[in-house]
Structures are given as structure tokens and as C-alpha cells.
Amino acid sequence: MSATSERILVLAPTNLSELLQALKTHPDAELYAGGTHILTTRGTAYQQLPEKVVTLHKVEELKRVTRTEKYIEFGAGVTLRRIVELGPKAFPEALYTAIRSLGPPGIENLATIGGNVCVSGRLMTLVPILYLLECRLELRSASGSRWVRIGQFHDAEGNTRLQPGEVLTRLRISPGNWNRQAFKSFGTIYLPETNPLVFCGLAQLDNNVLADFRFAITTHRPRIVRDRALEAELVGRRVPLAKRDHEVIEAGIAGVMQEQEVPRGSIQHRRAIRLSEWFAQQLR
Amino acid sequence: MRIEFTLNGESARIESSAETLLVDLLRREFGLSGARPGCMRGQCGNCAVLFNGALTRACLLPVFRLEGCEVMTIEGFLRTKEFADIEYGFERAGMDPCRFCISSKVLVAHSVLLTELEPSDLEIERATSGVWCRCTSYSSFVNGIRYAAHARKRRYNERNF
Numbered sequence: 001m002s003a004t005s006e007r008i009l010v011l012a013p014t015n016l017s018e019l020l021q022a023l024k025t026h027p028d029a030e031l032y033a034g035g036t037h038i039l040t041t042r043g044t045a046y047q048q049l050p051e052k053v054v055t056l057h058k059v060e061e062l063k064r065v066t067r068t069e070k071y072i073e074f075g076a077g078v079t080l081r082r083i084v085e086l087g088p089k090a091f092p093e094a095l096y097t098a099i100r101s102l103g104p105p106g107i108e109n110l111a112t113i114g115g116n117v118c119v120s121g122r123l124m125t126l127v128p129i130l131y132l133l134e135c136r137l138e139l140r141s142a143s144g145s146r147w148v149r150i151g152q153f154h155d156a157e158g159n160t161r162l163q164p165g166e167v168l169t170r171l172r173i174s175p176g177n178w179n180r181q182a183f184k185s186f187g188t189i190y191l192p193e194t195n196p197l198v199f200c201g202l203a204q205l206d207n208n209v210l211a212d213f214r215f216a217i218t219t220h221r222p223r224i225v226r227d228r229a230l231e232a233e234l235v236g237r238r239v240p241l242a243k244r245d246h247e248v249i250e251a252g253i254a255g256v257m258q259e260q261e262v263p264r265g266s267i268q269h270r271r272a273i274r275l276s277e278w279f280a281q282q283l284r
Numbered sequence: 285m286r287i288e289f290t291l292n293g294e295s296a297r298i299e300s301s302a303e304t305l306l307v308d309l310l311r312r313e314f315g316l317s318g319a320r321p322g323c324m325r326g327q328c329g330n331c332a333v334l335f336n337g338a339l340t341r342a343c344l345l346p347v348f349r350l351e352g353c354e355v356m357t358i359e360g361f362l363r364t365k366e367f368a369d370i371e372y373g374f375e376r377a378g379m380d381p382c383r384f385c386i387s388s389k390v391l392v393a394h395s396v397l398l399t400e401l402e403p404s405d406l407e408i409e410r411a412t413s414g415v416w417c418r419c420t421s422y423s424s425f426v427n428g429i430r431y432a433a434h435a436r437k438r439r440y441n442e443r444n445f
Binding site: 034035049110 | 346351395
């Protein structure tokens with residue numbers, strides 16, 4: 001189960017109980033899922049890995065995908081490729097689009113859904129769409145388990161609220177009945193100068209009336225912004241939306257971007273306005 | 285740490301530091317230089333290998349991930365029938381990549397055909413975006429994959445008769 005080399009200790013549990021035991025014994029160990037973040041963000045090519053690593057790739061319980069009528073559950077170690085292979089109809093299309101935006105097949109084959117959520121210090125691409133889908137996360141440790149909403153999983157700096165010895169094991173989303181879904185991303189979260197922006201929108205129409213409407217935006221700041229007041233104001237409106245509704249959306253987005261401390265007139269600001277207009281036009 | 289894995293169809297045993305990356309291991313311990321160390325951050329795509337049959341970047345695989353796994357490099361892939369399809373496709377499209385990226389482009393083409401013998405433009409675009417080297421024209425790369433797909437389908441059809 002474990003191996004030591006000159007410098008690092010690698011623990012490779014093969015099931016969940018071994019994993020929890022390993023984390024109990026070594027609560028300071030770094031969790032290693034796909035490695036696409038930990039290795040791509042090294043300062044130099046040969047910078048070393050942390051001294052203690054718990055690799056999750058052998059833990060079978062983390063690789064399961066379960067679907068019931070009410071929800072879909074992804075094991076935290078499910079690779080993005082595996083999710084893509086389920087097809088765009090197997091779960092909300094915006095999530096599928098988000099996953100496909102993350103990288104070419106060489107990355108998809110390694111990166112995991114849990115790894116994307118557990119990156120500390122920044123909110124990765126999947127977080128806002130999972131947030132809109134009201135994703136719940138199962139966190140387990142040797143002493144028990146707890147479920148948290150993804151919106152409560154990161155602190156103000158974007159660090160995860162995982163306790164020492166705790167691991168993300170499952171992500172549960174409700175598929176919902178979304179008639180219109182949107183996901184767009186620009187730039188890369190690793191480079192603020194690329195003006196990163198992720199926009200997600202979900203809408204449910206019922207006889208040309210907006211029955212549910214949600215949107216979320218993230219930039220390079222570790223914060224998801226969602227304007228629930230604006231969403232509530234739009235629910236019940238007929239589609240296509242009236243000009244006045246478009247103005248309400250634009251004003252709401254401007255407020256959201258202000259909350260993200262994005263200057264008015266900047267590329268990110270203009271993109272967010274354009275995307276919200278585009279999404280509003282899809283509501284017909 | 286001591287690891288055992290399958291390399292190009294043959295069993296391999298090696299003692300190495302756990303944090304050594306596969307791309308370095310292949311070159312230093314096995315003399316396999318087809319996977320090129322480029323950016324070493326999983327972005328340029330020049331160190332492509334097949335890891336458990338799926339296209340992966342060797343600079344993102346530390347040794348401790350290899351235990352019990354199958355790795356195929358371009359050197360092993362050259363011996364397969366699948367390579368003949370790619371070779372035919374690339375030649376027919378007039379594609380002549382540089383020596384630095386050719387191994388990755390061959391494996392990328394193979395990975396596209398692994399999932400779909402009639403790949404959409406979007407699928408090809410996504411896969412080819414994983415190799416940054418622009419030594420050859422993009423259209424010839426895409427055409428090369430399409431011709432390789434025809435060759436593979438023909439070979440499969442002949443086998444079925």
C-alpha cells in the first residue's frame with residue numbers, strides 16, 4: 001500500500017477504508033487524484049512533489065457513477081473522459097460542455113471531477129456549473145461523513161474547507177429539467193491577464209413562461225457570483241423576454257461584475273454583458 | 285520505489301524515485317526517446333503516450349501511477365497494424381511533421397480513431413488542439429486523420445469478410 005523513496009512517502013490505498021486509515025495516520029498528506037493541476041502548476045519542470053502523497057487512483061469506490069431518478073452521483077475519482085463517454089444526454093448538457101472545455105483528450109484521461117473541485121486557492125471551471133446544479137459533496141474521514149453544498153465548500157480565498165484527514169468521496173447533482181442551458185468560458189484561470197470568465201446559465205420554461213432561471217459567473221477571483229434577486233425577478237416572465245427584462249438582466253450583470261471587482265468597460269465586463277444578452281435571447 | 289508495469293507489450297520492472305516522471309523514465313531507463321519532453325507542464329502535448337490504452341501526457345505521470353499499468357510509446361506503436369493506417373493517412377494527406385512532434389501526432393490520430401471511425405470536425409479539432417507544434421499545416425493533419433480513418437475502416441471490413 002505504501003512506498004518510500006529518497007524523499008517522498010507515497011500511499012496508494014486500494015479501497016475507501018484503507019484511504020481513510022491512511023489519512024488518519026497522515027492527515028498532513030497531500031491528496032493526488034489525476035495530477036493535472038498539481039503537476040501543471042509546478043514552478044519549474046523538475047520541482048518536487050509534496051513529501052507525503054496519498055494517491056487515489058486505485059480506490060475503486062471513487063470511480064463509480066450512479067444514477068437514480070432523483071440524482072446522479074459521481075465518485076470523486078471519476079475521470080473527465082469517463083463522464084464524457086456517458087454522453088451529453090446522461091446529465092445536464094451545460095456540465096457536459098463545461099467538462100469538454102477543460103482540455104484535449106490527453107488531459108481528460110487523467111483529470112478527475114473531484115480534483116477539479118478540490119483545487120485550493122482558485123475556483124476551477126466546473127465549480128460554477130456544479131453550483132447552479134446544487135451539487136452536494138460527501139466528505140469522509142475515519143470518524144464519519146458529512147454532506148456539504150458546493151457553495152459552502154470554499155472559503156473567501158478559494159481554499160477548500162476539507163478538515164485534516166478528510167477526503168471528498170462523492171458529488172451528487174440533481175439532473176433537473178432544464179430547457180435552456182449555457183456554458184461559456186474564456187481565458188485560463190491560471191493566467192489573470194487572459195481575463196478569465198466562466199458564464200453558466202440554466203432556465204426552465206413552462207408554456208413559454210420562465211419557471212426557473214439561474215446564472216453564475218466567475219472570474220479569476222475565487223468567488224462565484226449569482227444574483228438571486230435578479231433570478232427571482234425574472235421567474236414568471238413570458239419568453240421571449242421583453243426589452244425591459246433585457247435591461248434588468250444587463251443591470252443585474254453589471255452589479256454582479258461590480259461585486260467581482262471587475263471594472264466597467266473591461267473585457268470581462270463586456271463579455272459578461274454580451275453572454276447574458278445571448279443567453280436571454282436563447283429563451284424563446 | 286520498485287514498480288512493475290507493461291511497456292510496449294512487455295513486462296518491465298524498475299527501481300526509481302517515486303516522483304520521477306514517465307517521460308524521463310522512458311528516456312533514461314529504457315532509451316525510448318519518442319515521447320519528447322517539451323513544456324513539462326502537460327500543455328504542449330509532445331510527450332504523448334498511450335496509458336492503459338488512452339492518450340495521456342507522460343510529463344503528468346509520476347512513477348507511482350504506473351504500477352500494474354500498460355504504457356505504449358510510439359516505439360511500440362510502430363509495430364502495430366494500427367500504425368499502418370495512420371502512416372497511410374498521413375502520407376496520402378501529404379503530411380510531413382517535424383521529428384519533434386511526429387510521435388505525438390501519430391498517437392493523437394490513433395486516439396481519435398479509437399473512439400470514432402467517422403470523427404466529427406469538432407472531435408478532430410479537440411484532439412489536435414492537444415499538440416501545439418505547428419510544423420505542418422493544420423488542414424493536412426485533419427485530412428491525415430480522415431484518410432487514416434478510411435484505411436482503418438477498410439481494414440476492419442476486409443477482416444470481417
